[in-house]
Amino acid sequence: MAADPEGTPCWADAMFSDVEKAKSFYSDVLGWTFGEANSEYGNYTQAYADGKAVAAVVPPMPGQEGQSAWCLYLASPDVAATAKKITDNGGEVLMQPMRVGDFGSMAIAREPSGAVFGVWQAGSHEGFEAKGVPGAYCWAEVFTRDPAKVDTFLPAVFPYSAKQMQDDAADFRVFSVGGDMVMGRMKMGEEFPPEVPPYVNVYFAVDNCDTAVEKATKRGGILRFGPMDTPFGRFAALTDSQGAAFSVIDMSTTQGDMPKMADV
Secondary structure (H helix, E strand, O other), X not given: OOOOOOOOEEEEEXXXXXXXXXHHHXXXXXXXXXXXOEHHHOOEEEEEEOOEEEEEEEOOOOOOOOOOOEEEEEEOOOHHHHHHHHHHOOOEEEEEEXXXXXXXXXXXXXXXXXXXXXXXXXXXXXXXXXXXXXXOEEXXXXXXXXXXXXXXXXXXXXXXXXXXXXXXXXXXEEEEEOOEEEEEEEEOOOOOOOOOOOEEEEEEEXXXXXXXXXXXXXXXXXXXXXXXXXXXXXXXXXXXXXXXXXXXXXXXXXXXXOOOEEEO
């Protein structure tokens, strides 16, 4: 398995003050199993869907406690060079490039409108072992109140081309690498309370959206939007029992025509 092309989402993890509670929640909602906690790396614990690594959970480092959130990592052949591009284009590097044993190298950054993301230069850990299957990552969108900043920043840092959805009801853009759609950008509307900061929303695939929502809400999760039928699948937006936002989508249940997209 080769490392992902530059700019492709390649890994996701989340910090939880109660890791056992998170493991219980996601094992029920997404069917995950978990490996052994890696004590050398802060009890970092990988999650698996059908035996393939799809994400990880970790407790906060002392002094790092805060709101639980999913972090999406974008692939880079040179994390130091990407970090320089981030700062050169108005972003902020929150965690400077650091080596993680022989697994690879990482950085954490914030794009100019405020959404936090990671950068991963693969070593022995090349990222997701599965995508788009039940329990695995399948899509992500940057939710922002300032789309112009995101639309300028992302293609300056990563080799993205972009298309804008032709729909007066939603300001939505899709970024592609080498012709493959890799990530979306959605303008946050008034339905988002002002205290909700810009963020990267991670979608996990499920067999049945409604069943996943039912399991999540029974476990203390909160349904934020949906379930809703779209041409891409039936999806719902949730926060888990510790407040981390994520979405679930059943891509086998589609409705309606694909939206028209225009090059920008």
